[in-house]
Amino acid sequence: MLTNKQNQINVKSESPCQQQQRWRKDFPIDWPQDRFIARRDFTKFMVLISLAFVFGQFWILIQNFLRQRRGKLPLRAIAKINEIPVGGAKTFSYTQEYDSCVLVRLDANTFVAYSQECTHLSCSVVPKVERGCFQCPCHEGYFDIANGRPLSGPPRRPLPRIKLKLQQDTIYAQGVELRMI
Amino acid sequence: MKPSYTREQKLTIVYGILTIVLLLVVLQLYMLAATMNAYLGGDETIIVPTAIASLVCFALNAGLLCYLYKIEET
Numbered sequence: 001m002l003t004n005k006q007n008q009i010n011v012k013s014e015s016p017c018q019q020q021q022r023w024r025k026d027f028p029i030d031w032p033q034d035r036f037i038a039r040r041d042f043t044k045f046m047v048l049i050s051l052a053f054v055f056g057q058f059w060i061l062i063q064n065f066l067r068q069r070r071g072k073l074p075l076r077a078i079a080k081i082n083e084i085p086v087g088g089a090k091t092f093s094y095t096q097e098y099d100s101c102v103l104v105r106l107d108a109n110t111f112v113a114y115s116q117e118c119t120h121l122s123c124s125v126v127p128k129v130e131r132g133c134f135q136c137p138c139h140e141g142y143f144d145i146a147n148g149r150p151l152s153g154p155p156r157r158p159l160p161r162i163k164l165k166l167q168q169d170t171i172y173a174q175g176v177e178l179r180m181i
Numbered sequence: 182m183k184p185s186y187t188r189e190q191k192l193t194i195v196y197g198i199l200t201i202v203l204l205l206v207v208l209q210l211y212m213l214a215a216t217m218n219a220y221l222g223g224d225e226t227i228i229v230p231t232a233i234a235s236l237v238c239f240a241l242n243a244g245l246l247c248y249l250y251k252i253e254e255t
Contacts (some may be wrong), residue, residue: 039195039249039253043199043245043249044246046202046206046242047239047243047246050206050209050238050242050243053206053209053212053213053238054209054235054236054239056217057212057213057216057228057235058232060220060228061228063220064225068225157218157221157222177223178221178222180219180222180224
């Protein structure tokens, strides 16, 4: 039976590796070294993130260039005037099939159309003509129905406005107006 | 003659480099978010300047990383 003194002597003479349990000796991983993040590695990682941000910036630049190259957007018929009652709304796609938009008749002579994608996180907004607003059900964002500007909630940018053209009792979409304020 | 730094001095320099790199990365993140917001809102005026600024930030970061390698090898 070992005494305390003998225990102490034995512990002191063994190396840290020898003090480990057997299974640890079978898998000799130097955990402190494994967890240690070298300054060089950390800075390398930060520089890689910096490079990724540069790619992001140039991706936006390329997208902007492509957007400018598209030129004038095509004219697309949305609805006839008598199709939509006062206070009514109609959804349509413009410019691509997956770009959903909504046309609203505010009164006998006033039509407005906006992109239906909320400027917060792209949920579809719902027209509430009786309340004079568009509502985004995802995060309770509200937009003014007359000008598409955010009224409350998380959205900060107004809804993109679809430019309308009236030609022989038919309403056409002829462009998209992006706005910051 | 190249100045030789003590271990303490090297450590200070390294921490300084890390701080600057972190600040530049945070600045780049802010620029990216602002540029994306402007692009989605149709404002195209800031896209090119921020792209150039981000590239300059990256160049500075890369330069500091090279200097860090040099410091740690001496």
